[in-house]
Amino acid sequence: MIKANLNFSKLPQRYLFLDIAKRVAAYSEKHPGADIIRMGIGDVTKPLVPAVIEAMHKAVDDCAASDTFHGYGPERGYLWLREAIVKGDYAPLGVKMDADDIFINDGAKSDTGNIGDILAPGTVVGITDPVYPVYVDTNLMRGNVIKYITCSAENGFTGDIPKEKLDVIYLCYPNNPTGAVITRSKLKQWVDYALEAGALIMYDSAYEAFIRNADIPHSVYEIEGARKCAIEFRSFSKTAGFTGVRCGYTVIPQELMVKDESGQPVNLNALWERRQSCKFNGASYISQRGALAVYSEKGRAQTRATIDYYLETARIIRMNMEELGLEPQGGENAPYIWAKTPNGITSWDFFDELLNKAQVVVTPGSGFGPAGEGYFRITSFADRQRTIEAMERIKNMIKLA
Ligand code: PLP
DSSP, X not given: OOOOOGGGGGSOSSOHHHHHHHHXXXXXXXXXTOOXXXXXXXXXXXXXXXXXXXXXXXXXXXXXXXXXXOOSOOTTOOHHHHHHHIIIIIGGGTOOOOGGGEEXXXXXXXXXXXXXXXXXXXXXXXEEESOOHHHHHHHHHTTOEEEEEEOOGGGTTSOOOOSSOOSEEEEESSOTTTOOOOOHHHHXXXXXXXXXXXXXXXXXXXXXXXXXXXXXXXXXXXXXXXXXXXXXXXESHHHHSTXXXXXXXXXOOTTOEEEOTTSXXXXXXXXXXXXXXXXXXXXXXXHHHHHHHTTSHHHHHHHHHHHHHHHHHHHHHHHXXXXXXXXXXXXXXXXXXXXXXXXXXXXXXXXXXXXXXXXXXXXXXXXXXXXXXXXXXXXXXXXXXXXXXXXXXXXXXXXHO
């Protein structure tokens, strides 16, 4: 008899956002025509910028003629995109990066979920809590051991450095869901811990484009020693509205080593290349051409303007949450606002109340992990006017209660 991977039974029954969608669908069915404002999802709403559209149209035209047609691309992604990343994302930070440290992918979700393929099963993994659910779920699927690192207001939502020895640590800054950012000195503590413990940091900086404060690190590699202990994930999804286009990249420095069972060093960059060339056939030529356009002068200015729009929406949300005394976090250098539920009610109770009484959808904090209980997340990706209306509805509901 064929047996299923029983590790799946350790997962929550449904992916968080499916659970939310189900509740919203049930409400809509009962209340046809209800005007629901969705402040819960992490998808962007602004269209692609003109520089990207132009580049992608041109790429489609390339594929229409046999002498410029592109089929399967190189395993690591096109060199012109990897070189643009080195020059555009890392050189300005003073970080030395080689194009062969970079692997282009179809977005950060796949690689943050798949990266465990190159590590031994049973790895002890430290995951900040609350957290983007993909790290937890994919490690549970592999049968890995998960240790939660609690992130709270007391530690600035950046977790205390563990006393125990962990093999892998997932960090995400600017953070989803809390919107917290990490200081250079705190990130250095994490890198120092990893170097000393022989641990590997998985650094997800999918939201780095939202950083506006010059003191906040954009990359883990801004910290000395990180090339020996960290993998970094980045994405064009939130940087340039590529949630539907699909393109991102993973950095695995060529000097990054782990050990095999007999203690012999193993090169992770080489292992990942082997894994990708076996299981992945690349992001499309059209997506990669679109991503390249993000680094053009026009592309930079246009994508920055889009992010500025979201950041202004985030400021408005944060201000309203402050007015309600809900102690908001984030919303500055990040698209997410993390706030306390009123009167300490549970995250799901608040979600239901808001849906039923105000027809506003937020994300319940407990869906991101145990430490998220008593919080909720609002995103700044919705339309500005709809967001303002949602704020009014939330305020009216809480004031009337
Ligand atoms: N990492 C974080 C923290 C995210 O919030 C998301 C998406 O919401 C992703 C990665 C995945 O993004 P994508 O696969 O679109 O690049």
